[in-house]
Amino acid sequence: MFCGAKRVVGPLARAFSSAAAAEAPERKVAVLGAAGGIGQTLSLLMKMSPSVTKLSLYDIVNTPGVAADCSHVNTGAQVTGHVGQEQLGDALKGCDVVVIPAGVPRKPGMTRDDLFAINAGIVAGLVEGVAKNCPEALITMISNPVNSTVPIAAEVLKKHGVYNPKKLFGVTTLDVVRAKTFYAEKNGFDVNTVDVPVVGGHAGITILPLFSQATPSATMSDEVLDALTKRTQNGGTEVVEAKAGKGSATLSMAYAGALFADAALRGLNGVQDVVECTYVESSITEVPFFSSKVKLGPEGVSEIYGLGDLTDYESDALKAMMPELEASIEKGVNFVKNM
Ligand SMILES: NC(=O)c1ccc[n+]([C@@H]2O[C@H](COP(=O)([O-])OP(=O)(O)OC[C@H]3O[C@@H](n4cnc5c(N)ncnc54)[C@H](O)[C@@H]3O)[C@@H](O)[C@H]2O)c1
Numbered sequence: 001m002f003c004g005a006k007r008v009v010g011p012l013a014r015a016f017s018s019a020a021a022a023e024a025p026e027r028k029v030a031v032l033g034a035a036g037g038i039g040q041t042l043s044l045l046m047k048m049s050p051s052v053t054k055l056s057l058y059d060i061v062n063t064p065g066v067a068a069d070c071s072h073v074n075t076g077a078q079v080t081g082h083v084g085q086e087q088l089g090d091a092l093k094g095c096d097v098v099v100i101p102a103g104v105p106r107k108p109g110m111t112r113d114d115l116f117a118i119n120a121g122i123v124a125g126l127v128e129g130v131a132k133n134c135p136e137a138l139i140t141m142i143s144n145p146v147n148s149t150v151p152i153a154a155e156v157l158k159k160h161g162v163y164n165p166k167k168l169f170g171v172t173t174l175d176v177v178r179a180k181t182f183y184a185e186k187n188g189f190d191v192n193t194v195d196v197p198v199v200g201g202h203a204g205i206t207i208l209p210l211f212s213q214a215t216p217s218a219t220m221s222d223e224v225l226d227a228l229t230k231r232t233q234n235g236g237t238e239v240v241e242a243k244a245g246k247g248s249a250t251l252s253m254a255y256a257g258a259l260f261a262d263a264a265l266r267g268l269n270g271v272q273d274v275v276e277c278t279y280v281e282s283s284i285t286e287v288p289f290f291s292s293k294v295k296l297g298p299e300g301v302s303e304i305y306g307l308g309d310l311t312d313y314e315s316d317a318l319k320a321m322m323p324e325l326e327a328s329i330e331k332g333v334n335f336v337k338n339m
């Protein structure tokens, strides 16, 4: 089927093959919210990752079925299913990476912040489980609103005396995935050769793709640049509206979540130069959590890169996002303080 055509291997396949080093240590990954729209596909992708040896699937419903199904895939990872609060400890013990896509998704007309009322408590409870059962694990937070759920996780971990800012990540990979797709489409590039850093947070105007730093570079009019920026910022809403009340992005998010989890595992395993955009505790701007390019290593975060040169358009957008980002962070912090 591919005779004659030059076929470029995609990023997940590249991540999976380079993670497959024979000397890679055993790694246990848990997916919390594994029976959900994201959770099920993400669990499958994690089952396909050669760097995962144990895959623990946790949810408050339906995980026995999801785990049985996933366990029949003929790859190396051993799958276990855990259902309900009393099985959370077993799901988490010995984990190296905990991926959290638990919680409710948006419906049309909602903002991500509208999910705070339900998801804040869900995330706090799950991170408490991490603090008690696998405090050394890397946490990759998918549940929205990410701009607040990551600070919530940090505060819960602090309450338990186990917070390590190098090990807590908000997953903003889907913004990068979208920016790459839209940029490649617009400029006629092979999407597998494209890179676009996306900085800030993960909601509306806090999502800032830096197309001036995209590779390969392209000359775009101000109108095209603005349209691409807005499409990236509204990518989640585009899917929510298209799904018309049946949830938000699940397939592309599972792909993005697997890409990030695999990058985290490669970093843990000592693979060099693993760099992803992710929302972490950061001092590169005036807000305490910010997404930018981060090098991932054996301890989690090994280096947080600065923003580089920004155009006037990008500088203005950066300034404009700060009040919203700051308020979302404060809301998360206060939620745990008042718990
Ligand atoms: N970071 C991102 O880029 C991104 C992208 C897409 C979606 N999301 C977010 O991911 C979350 C999940 O989305 P979805 O489409 O998979 O939703 P979903 O409703 O399909 O699945 C959520 C799952 O979480 C489970 N759950 C609820 N409470 C739980 C608890 N206390 N412990 C464990 N599991 C629990 C539910 O039973 C369900 O199976 C939403 O908050 C959504 O907004 C984030």
Ligand SMILES: O=C(O)C[C@H](O)C(=O)O
Binding pocket: 105, 106, 112, 144, 174, 235, 236, 237, 239, 240, 248, 249, 253
């Ligand atoms: O948009 C949403 O609510 C889900 C997610 O954050 C996304 O970007 O797709």
